[in-house]
Amino acid sequence: MTVMTYIGAIGAAQQEAMAADSRVVIIGEDVEANVYGTTGGSKTRAEQGDFVQQFGRNRIRNTPISEEAIVGAAIGAAMTGLRPIVDLSYSSFMYMAMDQFVNQAAKNRYMFGGQSSIPVVFRSAMFYGLNTGAHHSDRPYPMFMGVPGLKIMAPASASDAKGLLRTAIDSDDPVLSFEAVLLWGSKEEVQDGEFRIPFGVARVRREGADVTLVAISGCVPMAMKAAEEMEARGVSVEVIDPRTLVPLDTQAIVRSVMKTGRLVIVEPAHKMCGAAAEISAVVVEEAFHALRAPIKRVATANMQIPFSPALEAQLYPTKEKIVTAIEVVCADQLNSVRRTV
Amino acid sequence: MTVMTYIGAIGAAQQEAMAADSRVVIIGEDVEANVYGTTGGSKTRAEQGDFVQQFGRNRIRNTPISEEAIVGAAIGAAMTGLRPIVDLSYSSFMYMAMDQFVNQAAKNRYMFGGQSSIPVVFRSAMFYGLNTGAHHSDRPYPMFMGVPGLKIMAPASASDAKGLLRTAIDSDDPVLSFEAVLLWGSKEEVQDGEFRIPFGVARVRREGADVTLVAISGCVPMAMKAAEEMEARGVSVEVIDPRTLVPLDTQAIVRSVMKTGRLVIVEPAHKMCGAAAEISAVVVEEAFHALRAPIKRVATANMQIPFSPALEAQLYPTKEKIVTAIEVVCADQLNSVRRTV
Amino acid sequence: MDSGWTLPEETLLEMQRRMLRIRLFDERASKMVKRGYIPGTVHTSIGQEAQVVGACMALVAGDKITGNHRSHGHPIGMGSPLGPLMAELVGKATGVCKGKGGSLHLADYAVGSLGESGITASSIPIAMGAGLSAKVLGEDRIAMAFFGDGAANQGVLYESMNMASAWKLPVIFLCENNHYALSTPSHTVTGGRISDRGHGFGMPGIRVENGQDLIAVYDAVATAAARARSGEGPSLIEVMTYRFREHSEGLRINVDYRDAAEKEYWTSRDPIALFRAALIERGFATEDDMLAMEAQIAADVDACEKFAMESPDPAPEVAFQDLYSEAYTLEGVL
Amino acid sequence: MDSGWTLPEETLLEMQRRMLRIRLFDERASKMVKRGYIPGTVHTSIGQEAQVVGACMALVAGDKITGNHRSHGHPIGMGSPLGPLMAELVGKATGVCKGKGGSLHLADYAVGSLGESGITASSIPIAMGAGLSAKVLGEDRIAMAFFGDGAANQGVLYESMNMASAWKLPVIFLCENNHYALSTPSHTVTGGRISDRGHGFGMPGIRVENGQDLIAVYDAVATAAARARSGEGPSLIEVMTYRFREHSEGLRINVDYRDAAEKEYWTSRDPIALFRAALIERGFATEDDMLAMEAQIAADVDACEKFAMESPDPAPEVAFQDLYSEAYTLEGVL
Numbered sequence A, B: 001m002t003v004m005t006y007i008g009a010i011g012a013a014q015q016e017a018m019a020a021d022s023r024v025v026i027i028g029e030d031v032e033a034n035v036y037g038t039t040g041g042s043k044t045r046a047e048q049g050d051f052v053q054q055f056g057r058n059r060i061r062n063t064p065i066s067e068e069a070i071v072g073a074a075i076g077a078a079m080t081g082l083r084p085i086v087d088l089s090y091s092s093f094m095y096m097a098m099d100q101f102v103n104q105a106a107k108n109r110y111m112f113g114g115q116s117s118i119p120v121v122f123r124s125a126m127f128y129g130l131n132t133g134a135h136h137s138d139r140p141y142p143m144f145m146g147v148p149g150l151k152i153m154a155p156a157s158a159s160d161a162k163g164l165l166r167t168a169i170d171s172d173d174p175v176l177s178f179e180a181v182l183l184w185g186s187k188e189e190v191q192d193g194e195f196r197i198p199f200g201v202a203r204v205r206r207e208g209a210d211v212t213l214v215a216i217s218g219c220v221p222m223a224m225k226a227a228e229e230m231e232a233r234g235v236s237v238e239v240i241d242p243r244t245l246v247p248l249d250t251q252a253i254v255r256s257v258m259k260t261g262r263l264v265i266v267e268p269a270h271k272m273c274g275a276a277a278e279i280s281a282v283v284v285e286e287a288f289h290a291l292r293a294p295i296k297r298v299a300t301a302n303m304q305i306p307f308s309p310a311l312e313a314q315l316y317p318t319k320e321k322i323v324t325a326i327e328v329v330c331a332d333q334l335n336s337v338r339r340t341v
Numbered sequence C, D: 001m002d003s004g005w006t007l008p009e010e011t012l013l014e015m016q017r018r019m020l021r022i023r024l025f026d027e028r029a030s031k032m033v034k035r036g037y038i039p040g041t042v043h044t045s046i047g048q049e050a051q052v053v054g055a056c057m058a059l060v061a062g063d064k065i066t067g068n069h070r071s072h073g074h075p076i077g078m079g080s081p082l083g084p085l086m087a088e089l090v091g092k093a094t095g096v097c098k099g100k101g102g103s104l105h106l107a108d109y110a111v112g113s114l115g116e117s118g119i120t121a122s123s124i125p126i127a128m129g130a131g132l133s134a135k136v137l138g139e140d141r142i143a144m145a146f147f148g149d150g151a152a153n154q155g156v157l158y159e160s161m162n163m164a165s166a167w168k169l170p171v172i173f174l175c176e177n178n179h180y181a182l183s184t185p186s187h188t189v190t191g192g193r194i195s196d197r198g199h200g201f202g203m204p205g206i207r208v209e210n211g212q213d214l215i216a217v218y219d220a221v222a223t224a225a226a227r228a229r230s231g232e233g234p235s236l237i238e239v240m241t242y243r244f245r246e247h248s249e250g251l252r253i254n255v256d257y258r259d260a261a262e263k264e265y266w267t268s269r270d271p272i273a274l275f276r277a278a279l280i281e282r283g284f285a286t287e288d289d290m291l292a293m294e295a296q297i298a299a300d301v302d303a304c305e306k307f308a309m310e311s312p313d314p315a316p317e318v319a320f321q322d323l324y325s326e327a328y329t330l331e332g333v334l
C-alpha cells in the first residue's frame, strides 16, 4: 500500500499504461509541459518521471487548440490501431467536440455493424467552486449519460481513479473520465502495482441501515461527513459511490434502498435531468414498495455559475444541505430517537 | 377557426412574425428554396406565400453549412438588435454548435450581469422513426434541459406550435424549438389571427381520475389512443402535455398525480437522464404520499438508432408499451374492474 | 509523377469498371427507392464517377478513406463488392453493416472504408486520425477524407488540415466540388476558392478544373499520395464536378436552383463516356471489350439486387448488439 | 489612408493614456492576485498594449468588439472606466457585470464591449453576428473580434470568416499573435501563417510584423475598418506581439518553454516606451507632459483599487438573477 493523491494516481495510471503498451499515447493541449499535472512525476523536465523524457514526443503530443479535431483524430486513430488518452483539461471545453463525441465516438461501432473498435479515453476535470466563472465551471456528465455508446467514469478517490482509469484504457469502447479538481489533493492508500477496477460496480463507502446516500464525484467526501454527523444523531447512513455512471450499478443502489427504505442523492451537476434524476426514477420504478419517504436530490441549483466568492458557493451541494435532506426523509426516525433520548 | 397542419402552423407563425417586426429574420441552410417547408406558402417560388418574394434575401438568408457560426452569428445578431429565427433543420445537427448554445446563448446574459438580451429562436426537427439511420434520428432535448439559460418548447399540435412559436419569437431569451416530423402532417383547428401561448403552462389533453399520463412531443397522439383504449377497459386516464420543457409546468403534473395517485411518462428521448427521469424525480419529491404505484417511464431504449425497418421501430415508445405500463401501475384497479364485470 | 496513362492496361480498365459499377449501382438504387424497396433516401454519385474513382485508384491496399452522405461511390471505388452494399441499402442482415447503417453510413473495413458520415464534415478528422496512427505506429499507409463543397465550410475541416499540417500527417483532403450544397450554389456561401485555402494551412491546395477527366483526378491525387507517403504531409485537392441528378432520390424542390445551360454543359461531359472513348482511342480496349464490360457489370448489378432482395431481415435482437465491445446490458435498455 | 501620425494630437495622447491604463491596471491586478484580493486568475496584456490600443482606437463610437481570456485590455482600450472593471475582478456588486463575470468575462456595453470569452474562439462568431445585424438593419457600425494565435486554430474562426466574406459583413478578425498558446509555441501547432489564411476565404490577410508599434497596428486596422464601412467586407489581421509575463498570474510552469534571447528581444521593445519616445520626438508631448500623464493614470489605478476594495459584495440573491429576461423561477432552482 502507498498513499497517493487523486491527481498523482491518475498520473501513475497513465505512466503504467504508457509503459505497458506502446499503442497508448497522450494527446492534448500543453501536455508536454505537464501544465495540468498528470503527464510528469513532477513539473521539471529534468526530473525523473517526466513523460516527454520517458516516452518521447511521438507519444506525448501537444495539440493545437482544436478540440473538435483532437477528439475526432483520437477516434480515428483508435479505429486504426492506437489507444489514445486525450487530455481535454477542463470539462467545460467538451462542448467544442460534441459532434465527435455523439456522432462518431458513440455511434461508429453500432452504425457500422461492429466493424470498428474505438479504444480511446477522454479525460477532463470539473473545476467548479474555484471562482473561475461560468465558462470554466461546468459539470456536464449528465448530458453524456444520455448518449448510448459512451462509457462514463467519475472517480471520487485516488485508488478508484487509478483502477478505473486502467480499466478505461483497456476498454475497446470510448470512455469519458470526469475528474474532480476539488479532489486532486485528496489522499488515499492505494494498493501497490498495477490493478484494475471493473466498471459498473458501485463502492459502498459506508454501511448503514436507515437511509441510503448515493454520492457522486466531488460530493462523496461531504456525504461521508454528513453520514458521520447523522450517525452521532442516531441515524445510520449507507453511503454508496457508483464510481461509473455508464454502466450504472443500479442493482447496488436498489438493494440498499430495499434495506433502508430511504434515499438521498447528491451530485455536483445541475439538478435538472441530472444523474440524480435518473437514479431516483430507477429506484421508484424498482423499489417503490420499499420506499418509506420521498427521495431527495441535493444537486447544483439550475443556474449558471457566478464568479464572485460572495455568490458561487451557495449554488452547490454542501454537507449542511445533505444533512437537511436526510433530516427530511428520516423525520420519523429522528423523532423516535429524540423520544428515546 | 381554421384547420392547419403542424408544419403549416409553424410556417404561418413565422410569416406573421416576419410581417409584424422587421427585426425578425430567418437564417439557415436552404431556407430560400423552402427545402424544409416552413419558409413558403408552397414550394414554388412564383406562388404567393414564398418568403423570399415577400421579405427579400436580406431577411431570408441561405447560410453555408457552418452550424457553429450560424448559431453564434444569430446570438451576436440578437445581442445587437435583430430577432433571428434559425432553422437548423435536423435536431441531430445541433451538436455542431453545442459550444455556442451552452457557452454563449445560455450564459451571456447571466455572466455579463444582465447587460445582454438574446432574442433568438433555434428551430430544429426530430426526424426519428423514418429509417434515416443513427446520424439523423436524435431527440436530444434532455441534454439542453440541463443547461440553465435556455428555454425549450416541444409542441405536439398545430395550435400549440403556432402559439408557442410566436411567444418564443417575442421572448428576449434564447429558445430551442424541438419539432416532431412525425406530426408535420397532423391537423388541428387553430384559432384565427395572431395568438400566443405562454411558456410553462401544460395542456391537459384529456381529463381522468385513475392515472396521470404525461406525454411529450410525438408521443402525445399515441398517449391519447392508449387513454381511449384504457377508458374502454374502465381506467380513466388524464393525459398532460407539458408543451414546454423549460420552464416545465411541474405544478400541473403534481396536482394531477395528487388526484390520480399514479403516473406514467412517455417521451421520444432516450430513457437515461431524459425528461421523464426529471418529471419522475420531481413527483416523487413533491407527491410521494399520494403515489399508489411505481412511476413508469416509456421512452426510447438506450441504444443508437439502427437503419433497417426490421430493427428501428421496436426501440421507440408505442401505444402498446404505454398500455402495458398503465396496466402495471393500475393493476389493482383493473382487477377490481374485472371483478365488477 | 508519370501520368495515369502510363498505368498498366488492366488498371485503366479497372478504373472504367469501377466507374460503371458506381453508375449502374446508383441507377439501380434510385429505381429501388422509387419502388419502395429502399427506405429512407440515397444520394447518388452519378456524374461524379471520375472524381471518385480517380481518387480511390491512387490509393493502395492498407490505405484508409472516410466519406459523406454521397456514400456509395467511395466504397465501390475502393473495390467493395456490390451485394453487401445493396443489402445494406435495403436493410438486410447480409448488409455490409448488418443493416444497421443504411445508405448514409456505409463502411467496409475490408477495403479501407472507415465509414461514410451522414453528418457533413464529421468524418474528416477521423481520416486525419487514421493518418496520425500511421505516423505514430510507423505504418506505411495514408488516409483520404472525401467531402463536398458545402462541407468545406465546416470549421472542423480547417482544424483537421491544420493539425495534419503541423504534424506532417499522411492525409489527403479531397473536396468534391459539385457546385451545390443541396439547393445552395457554392459561390453564394463560399468566400474565396476552396483550393486556395490550402496555402494558409501550410499545404498545397490543388484544383482539378475538369473533374470529369478521370486521369486528371488520378494524377492530382497520386501526386498528393506520394507526398503523404514520403512524410512531407497533407494536401488539399478540390475537384470540380457535377451531380447529374437531384441532391437525393425522392427529394422534390420546386425552385429551379440550377440553370439549364449549366446542367447541359456538365451533363454533356459524362465521365464514363469520356474515359470509354479515350480507352478505345488509345488502344487499351475495343468497342467490343467495352460492351462486354458493360454487360458484365449490368449482370453484377442485377445479381446484387437479387442478393439484397432475397436476403433475410436482421433478427430483432441485432438492434441491441454492437453498441459496446462487450455485450453488457445498460440499465433500462428496454 | 493617412498614417495614424496625422491624427489630432489629443487622439495620439489618448492612445498613450489607454496603453498606460492597461499596463498599470494589469500590474495592479497582478499584485492583487498575489495578495489574494482577486480570486481565480487573471491574464495580463502587459507587452501587448500597442496591439490592443492601436486596434481599438481605429474604431468609433457604436462599433462593437468581442474578446478572450486576455480580457482587460480590450474594454480599457475601448475607453471603459477602470473602477467597475477592477471591482469585477474582485467580485463586487459595483463590478461592470455585478461580480458575476469576473476577469475572464468582462463586458461593458456602454463602450461597445459585447463580452470577453473564457472559451477560446467562442466569441468570434458573436462579433460576426454583430456585423450581420449592422448589415441587415443598415446601421453604420462595424465589429471586431480579438483572439489569440492559439484560438486561430479553432474551426469556428474559419466558419465565421467564410460567412462574413460570403455576406460581405463589416467585420475585422484581429489575431493577437504573441507566439504562444499557454506553454505551446505557435509554430509547433500551426500549419502555415495565420495571415495567409485570409486569401482562401476571400478577404485580405494582413500581418503587422511589429505589433509593438502602435501606429503600425492602427494603420492596418484603420484600413480594414474603412473597407468594412464601405461594404467591401471583412479583413483578417495578424499582429505579431509578445506577452511580457506568464500566461496567467499565479501559474507556475517549470519547463522553460520561452527562450531567454527571444524574451530579451521582445521585452526590449516595450510598446509604451516606444510610443512615449516617438510622441516626444515628434513634438506631440514633452517629458513633463508624459510624467504628468503617468502620474495621473497611477492615481486613477490607485482609485480603482480603492473603489473595488471598498465596494460591497453582491447580495446572495443576485446569484439567482439575470438568467432570463423575466424573473421566473425554474422548478428546483434551489
Ligand SMILES: Cc1ncc(C[n+]2csc(CCOP(=O)(O)OP(=O)(O)O)c2C)c(N)n1
Residues within 6 Å of the ligand: B029, B065, B067, B093, B096, C069, C070, C118, C119, C120, C147, C148, C149, C150, C151, C152, C176, C178, C180, C181, C182, C247
Ligand atoms: C452538420 C450537417 N448539416 C447539415 C446537413 C444536411 N445536409 C445533408 S447533405 C447537405 C448538402 C451537402 O453539400 P456538399 O457538402 O456540397 O455535398 P453534396 O451533397 O453536394 O455532395 C446538407 C446541408 C447534414 N447532413 N449535416
Ligand SMILES: Cc1ncc(C[n+]2csc(CCOP(=O)(O)OP(=O)(O)O)c2C)c(N)n1
Residues within 6 Å of the ligand: A029, A065, A067, A093, A096, D069, D070, D118, D119, D120, D147, D148, D149, D150, D151, D152, D176, D178, D180, D181, D182, D247
Ligand atoms: C476551448 C478552450 N480550449 C482550451 C482552453 C484553455 N486555454 C485558455 S487560454 C489558452 C491559450 C490561448 O492561447 P492564445 O489563443 O494564443 O491566447 P493568449 O493566451 O496567447 O493570449 C488555453 C489553451 C480554453 N479556455 N478554451
Ligand SMILES: [Mg+2]
Residues within 6 Å of the ligand: C148, C149, C150, C176, C177, C178, C179, C180, C181, C182
Ligand atoms: Mg456539393
Ligand SMILES: [Mg+2]
Residues within 6 Å of the ligand: D148, D149, D150, D176, D177, D178, D179, D180, D181, D182
Ligand atoms: Mg497566444
